[in-house]
Structure formats: C-alpha cells, structure tokens
Amino acid sequence: MKLLSWNVAGRTGVMDRQSEGVERREPDLVCLQEVRASTAPRVETCEALFAELARTATRHRILCGDLNTPRYESEEGETETFASNHPFDEGRWDAAERSLLVGLAEWDLPDVFRALNGYGRRDVSWVFHTRARRKAAHRLDHVMASAALRAIHCDYVHEWREAGLSDHSAMEVIFEP
Numbered sequence: 001m002k003l004l005s006w007n008v009a010g011r012t013g014v015m016d017r018q019s020e021g022v023e024r025r026e027p028d029l030v031c032l033q034e035v036r037a038s039t040a041p042r043v044e045t046c047e048a049l050f051a052e053l054a055r056t057a058t059r060h061r062i063l064c065g066d067l068n069t070p071r072y073e074s075e076e077g078e079t080e081t082f083a084s085n086h087p088f089d090e091g092r093w094d095a096a097e098r099s100l101l102v103g104l105a106e107w108d109l110p111d112v113f114r115a116l117n118g119y120g121r122r123d124v125s126w127v128f129h130t131r132a133r134r135k136a137a138h139r140l141d142h143v144m145a146s147a148a149l150r151a152i153h154c155d156y157v158h159e160w161r162e163a164g165l166s167d168h169s170a171m172e173v174i175f176e177p
Contacts, residue, residue, distance in 0.1 A: 001177065002026065005064040005143055006170035007033040014165050021160055025172060033066045042068060043089070046096035054099070054107045060177065063109055064143040066168060069097040071138060077119045109144040112154045112173055123156050125169040141171050149175040
C-alpha cells in the first residue's frame with residue numbers, strides 16, 4: 001500500500017502538473033493539505049489531535065500532513081519546536097508540538113521517516129527562498145503510522161518542490177501490512 005501526503009500550497013495555476021505528478025507515483029492513498037485556506041488556531045489543533053490519538057487502538061492509524069513543526073532536529077534526536085515564537089504561551093506551544101512529534105510514538109504512532117531513516121538524514125520538506133539567499137528550511141511534513149502497517153519505505157519527493165509545484169516536498173510511504 002502506497003501513501004502520498006502533500007501540501008499543495010493552494011497553487012491552482014499548476015494543478016494539472018500536480019495531478020500528473022501524483023498519478024505517476026501510483027499511490028493507493030492520497031492526502032492533500034492546503035487545498036483551501038484554513039483558519040484554525042494551530043496550538044489547539046495540535047492539542048486536539050494528541051487528545052484524540054493518545055490512546056490504545058485496535059485499528060491501524062495514520063496521521064499525516066504539514067504539522068508546521070519542528071524548527072530543528074539534531075542528529076542526536078533533540079527536537080526544537082517553534083514555541084519561542086509564542087513567548088506569552090511558550091510552554092503550552094512546546095508541549096503541543098512535542099506531543100505530536102514524539103509523544104504519539106508511545107501510542108503506536110511513531111514518525112515513520114525518523115523510524116526508517118534515523119536522525120542522520122537532514123531532509124527538509126519546506127524551504128523559503130528569496131532572490132538573495134535561502135531564508136528558512138524545516139522538516140514540517142510528517143507521516144505517523146501504526147507499527148503493524150509495517151512501513152518499509154519513507155522518503156520525500158523533493159523534485160516537485162524544486163520544480164515550483166508547491167513550497168513543500170511530498171512524502172511517499174510504502175507499507176506492507
């Protein structure tokens with residue numbers, strides 16, 4: 001079973017090329033983000049996702065998408081969230097982001113990319129460029145999945161981002177449940 005998760009960045013001018021790219025990968029499941037604008041406050045979204053998923057489950061589960069976190073991951077596995085962007089509620093933001101990034105592993109929803117590739121891989125899924133220089137780059141796109149789904153491959157499809165089809169790389173995961 002092949003899953004493709006991609007933040008298409010609302011780029012309606014390249015929808016045909018986006019669709020063609022997705023079709024060529026022949027996924028069984030497609031999860032798209034930013035198909036239309038969303039206004040939900042993100043800290044509440046993180047908290048609600050964790051509250052719903054942090055439980056024992058009898059079914060396979062997948063959480064995927066642009067989670068807008070973390071700011072940085074070290075090769076040793078240390079994670080820095082974007083909580084410092086919210087100085088009046090930094091503790092809450094850090095806990096909310098961290099709950100999704102690492103807390104869900106305790107509930108059988110590990111980060112598939114890190115489980116298969118470790119922290120030595122320095123991939124980023126979102127890059128903001130200016131004409132002068134590279135401004136920011138983060139690994140914001142994730143797939144968390146039940147271990148029983150047996151992920152055997154997880155990688156980013158950077159060429160779509162590099163071709164300007166989105167400002168995010170897609171994620172492709174192959175499962176052998």
